[in-house]
Amino acid sequence: MAGKPPRNSFRIQLGGWLSDFAVTMTCWAYFTLGFVLLFSVGYCVAYLFSPQREISFQRLTNLFFRGFLGIVRTAAPRHHWQIDKRIAETKSSVIICNHLSYLDPLLMISLFKRQKTIVKTKFFKVPILGWVIRNAGYCPADSNGKFARMMIDQIEQMEGYLAGGGNLFVFPEGTRSRDGKIAPLNRGALKIARLCRAPVYVLHLCNTEKLFTPGKFLFNTRIKNTISLTIVDRIEPDSGQGLSLTELESRISQALMMLPAESEGRTI
Amino acid sequence: MTRDELKGNVLSILENDFEFEHPGLDDNLRDDHGFDSIDAIELLGKIEIMLGFSLSREEKEKAMGIRTVNDILDYIEKIQSSHHR
Numbered sequence: 148m149a150g151k152p153p154r155n156s157f158r159i160q161l162g163g164w165l166s167d168f169a170v171t172m173t174c175w176a177y178f179t180l181g182f183v184l185l186f187s188v189g190y191c192v193a194y195l196f197s198p199q200r201e202i203s204f205q206r207l208t209n210l211f212f213r214g215f216l217g218i219v220r221t222a223a224p225r226h227h228w229q230i231d232k233r234i235a236e237t238k239s240s241v242i243i244c245n246h247l248s249y250l251d252p253l254l255m256i257s258l259f260k261r262q263k264t265i266v267k268t269k270f271f272k273v274p275i276l277g278w279v280i281r282n283a284g285y286c287p288a289d290s291n292g293k294f295a296r297m298m299i300d301q302i303e304q305m306e307g308y309l310a311g312g313g314n315l316f317v318f319p320e321g322t323r324s325r326d327g328k329i330a331p332l333n334r335g336a337l338k339i340a341r342l343c344r345a346p347v348y349v350l351h352l353c354n355t356e357k358l359f360t361p362g363k364f365l366f367n368t369r370i371k372n373t374i375s376l377t378i379v380d381r382i383e384p385d386s387g388q389g390l391s392l393t394e395l396e397s398r399i400s401q402a403l404m405m406l407p408a409e410s411e412g413r414t415i
Numbered sequence: 416m417t418r419d420e421l422k423g424n425v426l427s428i429l430e431n432d433f434e435f436e437h438p439g440l441d442d443n444l445r446d447d448h449g450f451d452s453i454d455a456i457e458l459l460g461k462i463e464i465m466l467g468f469s470l471s472r473e474e475k476e477k478a479m480g481i482r483t484v485n486d487i488l489d490y491i492e493k494i495q496s497s498h499h500r
Binding site for chain 1: 454475
């Protein structure tokens with residue numbers, strides 16, 4: 148017998164929406180006010196006085212996003228996080244990962260004290276954000292116009308940066324996957340790894356899109372979900388140099404397509 | 416170095432180090448061979464070794480506009496002549 152939907156159902160839906168709204172607003176409040184009140188002074192001090200400005204900016208950004216992820220994890224307890232502990236210990240490496248949600252780069256930054264990535268040039272033009280990522284030494288994705296000098300500087304310094312313990316993380320698909328499939332990879336990160344003779348770690352990320360879905364404004368805090376980040380392959384420079392770029396790309400694509408369960412038991 | 420010598424060296428670098436298959440002198444390197452800014456920076460390092468001197472920041476920036484093998488040869492010839500003045 149069809150009848151009116153129970154009033155309880157509406158209340159539950161409304162309650163869920165309010166919960167998502169509250170979590171999203173809390174995160175935005177941290178992102179804006181938290182930056183201004185807690186971090187802007189630190190960034191200014193680092194800009195003016197730090198003898199190693201790039202490192203200071205990277206550490207501050209790591210701290211800022213550890214705070215952000217801490218809030219997300221606390222405010223959305225139905226999402227369980229399984230992050231391989233070895234990932235945060237990784238140093239001097241090019242880290243390659245699949246891309247599902249805008250949360251992904253924030254998660255990566257929160258994991259590595261010293262981190263760089265390749266960023267679309269439009270973000271360098273955003274006030275404050277552009278200033279932070281420029282001073283943190285992030286690399287522009289193309290070298291048009293005024294970005295030529297920045298890219299040359301960053302690529303030329305990359306070998307020393309990696310040798311000094313820093314990590315470069317990259318989402319080589321270039322954009323978020325909407326269907327979970329792995330898109331063709333941009334080879335930039337692989338070229339950098341070969342150029343700098345750095346190890347490549349391939350990570351597989353699952354289910355961040357269920358917490359912060361592409362195209363949606365609100366976090367989805369209501370569903371039960373497990374977000375996992377797993378190492379699925381590691382390519383040492385010596386074996387990487389022996390592979391052609393096409394073979395290296397193929398190996399990384401295959402690793403990215405591998406389900407984390409398939410990589411269990413393999414020595415990585 | 417003459418243009419023919421440069422051509423031989425550059426084609427050899429592109430085939431051996433960048434894994435290009437039979438690059439034509441007027442191929443669009445980006446579209447036909449996936450040559451990008453990172454490759455350009457790596458190639459500049461090899462050009463420096465070939466020429467035996469370092470390129471200035473301004474000279475390197477000019478290389479970012481290279482699109483074809485002929486562009487590379489023109490670029491190297493210009494650099495050579497400016498350094499020999």
